[in-house]
Amino acid sequence: MNILLVDDHVLFREGVASLLxxxxxxxxxxxxxxxxEALAKTRELLPDTILMDIGLPDGSGIExxxxxxxxxxxMNIVFLTVHEEDERLFEAIRFGGKGYLLKNMRTxxxxxxxxxxxxxxxxxxxxxxxxxxxxxxxxxxxxxxxKPVKSEEILxxxxxxxxxxxxxxGDTNQDIAGKLVISISTVKNHxxxxxxxxxxxxxxxAVAFARRRGxxxxxxx
Amino acid sequence: xxxxxxVKKHRVLVVDxxxxxxxxxxxxxxxxxxxxxxxxxxxxxxxISAEIERLHPDVLVLNEKMVSSQSNLIFSLLKNHPTLRxxxxxxxxxxxxxxxxxxxxxxxxxxxxxxxxxxx
Numbered sequence: 001m002n003i004l005l006v007d008d009h010v011l012f013r014e015g016v017a018s019l020l021x022x023x024x025x026x027x028x029x030x031x032x033x034x035x036x037e038a039l040a041k042t043r044e045l046l047p048d049t050i051l052m053d054i055g056l057p058d059g060s061g062i063e064x065x066x067x068x069x070x071x072x073x074x075m076n077i078v079f080l081t082v083h084e085e086d087e088r089l090f091e092a093i094r095f096g097g098k099g100y101l102l103k104n105m106r107t108x109x110x111x112x113x114x115x116x117x118x119x120x121x122x123x124x125x126x127x128x129x130x131x132x133x134x135x136x137x138x139x140x141x142x143x144x145x146x147k148p149v150k151s152e153e154i155l156x157x158x159x160x161x162x163x164x165x166x167x168x169x170g171d172t173n174q175d176i177a178g179k180l181v182i183s184i185s186t187v188k189n190h191x192x193x194x195x196x197x198x199x200x201x202x203x204x205x206a207v208a209f210a211r212r213r214g215x216x217x218x219x220x221x
Numbered sequence: 222x223x224x225x226x227x228v229k230k231h232r233v234l235v236v237d238x239x240x241x242x243x244x245x246x247x248x249x250x251x252x253x254x255x256x257x258x259x260x261x262x263x264x265x266x267x268x269i270s271a272e273i274e275r276l277h278p279d280v281l282v283l284n285e286k287m288v289s290s291q292s293n294l295i296f297s298l299l300k301n302h303p304t305l306r307x308x309x310x311x312x313x314x315x316x317x318x319x320x321x322x323x324x325x326x327x328x329x330x331x332x333x334x335x336x337x338x339x340x341x
Contacts, residue, residue: 010315010327015245022248082313103312107244 004047005031006038008057035059042068049076066095078123096158099123120189155197163190168210230257231338236283237261280337285311
């Protein structure tokens with residue numbers, strides 16, 4: 001895992017860089033202290049994972065992530081925050097963040113969660129996951145029955161939604177792997193996560209779900 | 222430095238909350254030749270006091286949050302160990318508090334090393 005670490009807190013950034021660089025399966029490609037530096041280093045170093053502080057001196061980490069994901073849609077961006085009550089959690093997830101971690105979390109948890117990214121898992125603590133589920137319940141209550149509910153999709157990561165859309169359009173795992181530039185086993189992992197999160201039994205049910213939700217390009221149906 | 226001259230290392234005791242922040246800072250400190258990490262101690266007031274009695278560190282490094290919640294501990298440590306320097310790291314910003322009442326802004330890791338090694 002090749003990591004770019006973005007945080008203006010010097011001791012935190014350098015300390016975490018040392019911790020991660022000491023792991024045999026992780027390499028710190030670079031560090032950045034500002035949003036501008038983060039963009040420049042992303043383009044220069046092409047990391048596969050970015051650990052991004054939510055608040056940067058020259059802008060928001062979330063906005064920076066949005067710009068990065070526009071240019072590099074496959075990149076894993078995990079946000080770091082001090083406060084678990086941070087209201088930016090939902091904004092961070094909407095913009096395609098693959099995780100949201102507290103800076104005071106245990107080292108072993110951090111390492112487990114970063115390694116889980118490779119398996120298509122979101123890097124998020126149980127407490128944070130529980131907040132998302134609460135928010136999801138509130139949204140479901142609000143939406144009531146007026147419009148087709150699309151809230152299940154919120155459970156899926158951006159990449160899982162990409163996989164689901166392609167599968168629903170009839171692409172094989174190999175086609176999907178080719179289009180998203182990932183391995184077939186990663187596609188399978190994403191599909192397993194999709195089925196598990198949506199409580200579906202097989203790919204056919206997932207395709208039917210995508211049709212119901214209007215995720216398929218109508219021209220291809 | 223001449224041959225045979227012994228450089229006194231600053232003996233540091235770290236309060237280890239087992240977080241990525243404290244573990245990371247420990248790794249950086251361990252790599253410093255002028256410092257010796259003589260031990261780590263969990264976030265437990267009686268254990269911290271006992272380890273200071275036992276190991277006589279020059280410096281105690283802990284998280285700022287502990288200072289705000291246990292300010293009496295810091296006062297009593299400084300009172301009972303006048304040569305001890307307590308350094309509180311702040312997870313939220315580039316500020317470290319040094320008890321004897323100094324505050325510095327950190328521009329690089331070397332600023333933390335200076336805070337530890339500067340004479341009182």
